[in-house]
Amino acid sequence: MLTLRHLAIDTVRENVAFLNRRCTRYHVEDFLGLGRVEVRNDGRSLLAVLNIVDDPAIVAPDEIGLSDPAFGQLGLAEGSAVHLVPPTPPESFELVRAKVGGAALTDDQLAAIIRDVTDQRYSKIEIAAFLIACASFMTTAEVLGLTRAMIAAGTRLQWEGLNGVSGGTIADKHCIGGIPGNRTSMIVVPIVAAHGLPIPKTSSRAITSPAGTADTMEVLANVDVPVERMQALVREAKGCLVWGGHVRLSPADDILISVERPLAIDTREQLVASILSKKVAAGSTHLLIDIPVGPSAKIRTASEAVRLRKLFEHVGDRLGLTLEVAITDGSQPVGRGIGPVLEARDVMAVLRNAPAGPADLKERALLLAGRILEFDPAVRGGSGNRRARDLLESGAALAAMEHIIAMQGPPPAVAALGSLVAEVASPADGVVSSLDCYRLARIARLAGAPTDKGAGIDLLRKVGERVRRGEPLYRIHASTNADFTFAQAFAAENSGVAVA
Amino acid sequence: MLTLRHLAIDTVRENVAFLNRRCTRYHVEDFLGLGRVEVRNDGRSLLAVLNIVDDPAIVAPDEIGLSDPAFGQLGLAEGSAVHLVPPTPPESFELVRAKVGGAALTDDQLAAIIRDVTDQRYSKIEIAAFLIACASFMTTAEVLGLTRAMIAAGTRLQWEGLNGVSGGTIADKHCIGGIPGNRTSMIVVPIVAAHGLPIPKTSSRAITSPAGTADTMEVLANVDVPVERMQALVREAKGCLVWGGHVRLSPADDILISVERPLAIDTREQLVASILSKKVAAGSTHLLIDIPVGPSAKIRTASEAVRLRKLFEHVGDRLGLTLEVAITDGSQPVGRGIGPVLEARDVMAVLRNAPAGPADLKERALLLAGRILEFDPAVRGGSGNRRARDLLESGAALAAMEHIIAMQGPPPAVAALGSLVAEVASPADGVVSSLDCYRLARIARLAGAPTDKGAGIDLLRKVGERVRRGEPLYRIHASTNADFTFAQAFAAENSGVAVA
Structure with a gap:
């Protein structure tokens, strides 16, 4: 028997047990060769990866330490007596x-x-x-x-009693990602909500990109909303734009992703299973998937996009989802801003019908919103885009967005654009021939996005636009000198913009 | 910059960095999503998996802790200032x-x-x-x-200046394992050494079995021998039987195995690469591989064994090895004892030509030794077995073993047979129809083998032998009450012996 100790170490979705090398109750080497132990005490049992500790201040020879998640999962009090037994690997x-x-x-x-x-x-x-x-x-x-x-394996959201335009329809959209500035959700959701179709949108925070929808929405409103509050909110405002972290939808997917991401192995099959499991668990009935295609996007060719589309359709159909796929232009960033504050600026400019609002972001949002609106049987085939444009240009979408913002509450902190500004100049006279999504995202991240919401890149020239030598291609915004220097150095190496 | 701290935690062949969740110099979440960090200080760099610590006694907010192997690998002093950068995964x-x-x-x-x-x-x-x-x-x-x-990727042992019977030949043998009691190496090595053919045998300790050759040899002699001493020893005695842990041969294999073993994914391809890389690195020129086949062995059918044999031959040839494969009977344990002391007893009985020595162990050792002796051009084709028998029955092999034991030195502790003894009785009159290798190994391990060298099983009946109801099939030996009880309970459930 060993005494259970709770170690304040978060081993990030893996159970780890810490055993002192001079443990006298058990033969440490026996377990070490197997790599794991099973920790037991009447009826409760936990399988954990084994680490060996030499410092008795961390774990004494008569103790076993469990990492934070493992301790919680075993559910015994600190100081409990536990047995160790050779691990029985999961039968499956x-x-x-x-x-x-x-x-x-x-x-x-x-x-x-x-x-x-x-x-x-x-x-x-x-x-x-x-x-x-x-x-x-x-x-x-x-x-x-x-x-x-x-x-x-997870919980499934229920949306009974929602008073939408179409009985029981829960709309949703998902973009497979990879294109900086592609914040269409923040325009599509208010348009669809303004139409009266419920669209409870949960989004992730950025992991490797300079901004996720949750990060950008957080410039405008609180996104940290518990499930019950989110349901009440959608009942009232028809839409929401919240962070998905509170909803225990498809928890297996979160665990798989925690291993998939560091490996950067992303197959069509896993992508489809991951997205559709989350969406069905979220209670969506009608789903639009956006697949951007471009040379620096996740999907690089039209034929790849079609194969992915067919797999989405095949699996979606069999799950009883009404599923549509939009294959969109992923050849360059969308809008002007890259980074939460800059992207929120673009989104609000479109919703406000500001003349300076980026046309590409607007048109793309209308295209997607139009296809979602056509999920409503009352909307005539082919007229979804028109209806979306009306809702946007009339100010109905802006009103819906303001309603959603008011319901979600104010953001946790006021975010301002980074005050350190550097312009990256064109090396030649000519026309911008390409923008490298991957490179620009990297520069924006180095500048501090998304943790520093005001950091990022403001694009002054997009593909096809003329520029003269020495004129600025984009501005880098940052808040700290270190980030500012890093981003500038990286941009100096290769700006990510080709002028021909 | 963070201050480097050495944590006395052995994360077992994986580099792990421990960062305080309240670290103020870096955005912990950024690294967390990526799962790893790169720790840097002028010119030195280390890639490590990230764990998050909440207890400042383990790691303070301005510190980064490295696990024992990681700290050693980075090679900086405790208290050094280090940077963290986003991880660059290995290019390969x-x-x-x-x-x-x-x-x-x-x-x-x-x-x-x-x-x-x-x-x-x-x-x-x-x-x-x-x-x-x-x-x-x-x-x-x-x-x-x-x-x-x-x-x-590792070091390669050199054997120049060895005065063998055949210039430059370094013989070796390897059994792919899985059969309890199969301690032929301890008989083959002295026979081959007595012939004058150098055979520097390194062995592993048991990981999941009740005894490895290193564990059993350690009952008789010291096996913990540094490389230089081992080379001197082989120069003098022609053979050795030492633990392989001191020799940094094919270190990549050790790392791969540390992941392969807990996964228990054992393919022919990986088995062949693992064994042959170790043997070539050990300087072997002539190698005999023993593949036991049986219903509870690693290789279950003759056709599987043949496929494995061909892969060994194919790869061995191209590596310039002279390689032979023996496919042997793996249908039941070899000899009578299972566990270090009991197996050492069997081995010495065979070397001493004791009438009670197990005939199956003797004949199997002669078969293997005979094939190795035929690597010597001076030994006439087909006469290796005869030569091996002469060397064994004349006492030359025993003398060689005594020489090897004297050279390696006395064992670290005197090991005695476990004094707690229980007999497992036959449930019926009849003939023993099968012995389950896997089950018997498990019982011997529960009794305490190999950590408790005197623990194990002494088989009193082998396949084909008559037994009457109530007569003992085998004895369980143990040294502690807990192990004794566990092993008896497990044997009572299913003895591993079928009587028909």
Whole structure:
């Protein structure tokens, strides 16, 4: 028996146990070779990766330390006596081994794997094994099975009693991402809500990009909204733009992504399962997927986009979703701003019908909103875009946005544009021939976005526009000298803008 | 800048950095999403998985803690100022992604991956990705390339000046394992050494089995021998039986195995690359591989064994090894004892030509030794077995073993047979029809083997032997009450012996 100790170490979605090397109750080497231990005390059990500690101040020889998530999951009080036993790997991992060997898994088998993943019985290397086996080879039936399993493993939002224009329709949109400044959701949601179609939009914060919709919306309003409040809000305002972190939708997806992201292995199959599991769990019935295509976007060719579209349609249909896919231009950033404050400025300019508002952001939002509006049986086929334009240009969308902002409450802090400003000049007379989405995003991040909401890039020239040598291509905004210097140095190396 | 702190936590072949959640110099969330950080200070750099700490006693907000292996690898003094930068994943991981996508990798590409693995630039999930991609699909050329890359990434033992019977021949043997009691090495090595053929045998300790050759040899002699001493020893005694842990041969293999083992994903390709890289690095020129086949062995069918044999031959040939494969009976344990002391007893009984010595262990050792002796051009084809028997029955092998034991020195502790003894009785009159290798190994481990050298199982009946109801099938030996009770309970559930 060892005494349980809670270590204030967050091992980020993996259970880790810390054992003193001079532990006298157990043979440390036995467990070490296996890489894991099972921690037990009457009826409760936890599987954890093993780390060895030499410092008795962290863990004494008669103690076992558990990392923060592991301690919480075991659910015993600090000081409890616990046994260690050799780990029994999750039974479902046998199925992963079969998959590695080339087997296609059934719905039940995928469900067993996903249940164990959700219960954190899988270590990160076991999750990686599952992901790579799926990335190597996955049938369409498996994509569907995986999606269903992920939906079943979490909670599912209910939207009964919503008074929309169309009984029971819950609209949603999702962009697969990769294009800086592509903040259409913040225009589409108020347009669709103004029409009366419920559209409860949850968004993520940026992980590797300079701004997610949640980051940008947070310039204007509070986005940290509990589920019940979000439901009340949609009942009242028809739409919302909140951070998705409070909703335990498809928790298995969050765990899989925590391993997928550092590996940067992104397959069509996993993308579809991830997005559709979240959307079905969120209670959406009608979904528009936006796939931008461009040389520096996630999807680089039209044929890739079509293959992805078909997989979305196939799986979406079988899940009972009404699903549409829009393949859009992803050849350059959308709008002028890259970074939360700058993007919020662009969004509000479009909603206010300001003459200086970026036309590309507006037209793209209208295109997407129009297709969503056509989910409403009362909207005549082909007239969705017109209806969207009316709602935007009449100010109805702005009013809806102001209603949503008022309902969500004020932002946690006032965000101002970064006061350190540098202009990046054109090296030649000519026409802008390309903007590198990846490079510009990187510069905006170095400038401090999204953590520093006022940091980013303000594009002064887009593709096809004329520029003279020495004229500015874009401005870098930052708030701290360190970030400012980093971003400028990186831009000096390669601005991300080609002038020909 | 943060202050570097050395944490006495062994994260077992993975670099881990510990950052305080309230770190003010950096945005913790930025790194958290990426899962890793790069720690830098003029010219030195280390890639580490990120854990978050809430307890300032472990890591203060202005500090960064590194786990024991990571701290050693960075090589800076405690208290040094270091930067954190977003991680640059190892460039070679792009090749792993290509492999996941179905590409076959070239020798150079595999070498780049293995170099980064050896330098611990890969996280465990990245290693898992590489292993699973290889397990899904690997060409024979890739197995060869991987083996070569693993050899090149470590040191290679030199055996110049060895005065063997055959100039330059360094013999070796390896059993792929899985059969309890199969301690042929401890008989084969003294026979071959007695013949005058150098056979420097390094062995592992048991990880999941009740005894490895190193554990059993340690009952008789010291096995913890540094490389230089081992070389001197072989020069003098022609053979040795030491633990391989001191020799940094194919360090990439050790790292890969630390991820492979918990995943229990064991492909032919990885097995061949792992074994042959170690053997070539050990300087072996002539190698005998023993593949036991049986229903509870690692290899279950003759056709599987043949496929494995061909892969060994193919890769071995191209590495310039003289390689032979023996496919042997793996249907039941070899000898009578399972556990270090009991197995050492069997080995010494065979070497002493004791009438009670297990005949199956003796005949198997002679078969293997005979094939190795035929590596000597002076030994007539087909007469190796006869020569081996002469060396054993004349006492020459025993003398060689005594010489090796004297050279290696006395064991670290005297190991005695466990004094707690329980007999497991036959449930019926009949003939023993099968012994379950896996089950019996498990019981011996529960009894305390290999950590408790005197624990284990002493088989009183083997397959084909008659037994009457109530007569003992085997004895369980243990030293502590807890182990004794566990092993007995597990044996009572299912003894692992079928009587028909």
